[in-house]
Amino acid sequence: MLNVFTLKNGRLVQQEVDNPQTLAGLQPVWVDLESADPRELGWIEARFGLVIPTDVLDQDLEESARFYEEEDQNQLHLRSDFLISDEERPRNERVAFIIYGSVLFSIHTHDLTVFRLLRLRARRMPGLIENATDVLLALYLTDAEYSADTLEGIYDDLEVIGAHILKPRPSDQDASEALTGIALQEDLNGRIRRNVMDTRRALSFLLRSRHLSAEQSQEARQILRDLDSLDGHTAFLFDKINFLMDATVGFININQNKVIKIFSVASVAMLPPTLIASIYGMNFKVMPELDWSLGYPFALALMVLSVIAPFWFFRKKGWLE
Template identity: 70%
Template sequence: MLNVFALANGRLFQEEIDSPEARAAAPAGPRPVWVDLESPTPEEKAWVAARFGLAIPDDIIDDDLEESARFYEEDNGELHIRSDFLIDGDDAPDGKPSRNVRVAFILFEGVLFSVHDEDLPVFRLLRLRARRIPALIEDAKDVLLKLYDADAEYSADALEGIYDNLERVSARVLKQDVDDRVAAEILAAIAKEEDLNGRIRRNVMDTRRALSFLMRSRKLGAEQFEEARQILRDIDSLDSHTAFLFDKINFLMDATVGFININQNKIIKIFSVASVALLPPTLIASVYGMNFQAMPELQWKYGYPFALGLMVASVAAPFIYFLRKGWLR
């Protein structure tokens, strides 16, 4: 899918070019500030090359791209940036889990080109804001900065969602009996939030690196440079939240595992008590089964009842002792 964005009366105007006829009829002007390519086809890449003189490599968003090749500038002025953007699983319409999606940016002759495989919530948020708020964007570098700003806000919203979900998990862990079924559900919920928290931390780290590269490239104006610094301060404020959430997740994980161990110890305790209680009657049965010259159960008419009663008493005595000690509670 190919979307072209141009400025009209201080607002971002979108034109979707999704067919060969639309690409052929696309006007030569005004020059857009942003060209967004979602899962671009070879025909769409060829249209970009013919219209703007920019060749988009086929491996531009490969995951195995070296870290050193994520931020660089070509001799012809092309500024290349590869960044990861977050998709919260709760916002994904396809029901997929939370994930980071690689996006390639190319800033070339006053136009920002973005290439990615999935539609991103941050991109939708920026399009909505740019249509409603006049003078929000003035050039292509503003588009890139506003995307990173929206990405920081989206990460903050995702962190708030983790806070809410962990509060519900805490209520289940600390305010009710935790059996094995409940413990399994709690561990699954904790693992999901831990994965999302880790992805947020990686996402903000990647955004920080991209902004630092932009600031070092000396292509930003004075106001844009200050805006980039403000975004970095917002990102720095998220680090303490992610660290706190990691600690909270570890605490809930340890508490849940502790309850699982308690439940297992209860089962082991039952077998231990039963084993100890059955030792005396086993000993009595062994003694009575020995080969005596005068066997009590044969020479005495109360021999069998006495042996059985002695076995019951030997079983009851340990249980009474355990109850007084509180070991059976």
């Protein structure tokens, strides 16, 4: 899919492009290629003279290959990860950026929330975007804000999990559901931290490249300060996640200990009747109760009493609570 954006009255306007002739008549500031096919890549090469490498979204690139500048061709290349906080499968999506001349080219595989948010904001706020570098910085700023909103959502979800698991006498089912929720939030929090680290590296590269104006450099430094605050928040959430994880595992152990305690009490309570049955099961000729007509019910009553007595004692001591 080929999305082309031009500036009109200070606003970012999306243009529909379905043939090379339409593309040739536009002066875009941003060209977004989402799962672009070879035909669309050919249009880009014919219109702008830019050949997009086939390995542009390679996940195994070294840092030197992720951020670099081709001075002889006036190209700036960046590879950045953007967060997708999908409830079912949160992930980081790799996006390749190429600033070529006065146009920003972005190449990615899936639709990104950050890109949608920027398009919506740029349509409503005139003057937000003036050139290709502004689009790139605005994407990083929107990504930082999106990460911050996601962190707030993680905190809210952990509050719900905490109230669920820290209630009196949580069941094993409660603990199991809490563990699942905690694991999901931990994974999402880790992805946000990775995303923040990657964005920081990209902004540092832009500052070193000297392609930013004084105003843009100031904006990039402000975004870096925002990212630093997100780092502290992710660390706080990791501590909260670890606390809830320890508490949940502790409640599971307590519930398991209760089951083991019941079995232990039952086994101890059955020892006296076993002893009595063993005594009266002995085959000796001289036993006082052998000729007693009430000997059998007496032995049964004695065994029942020997079971009740330990349970009464354990309950009085509070060991069955």
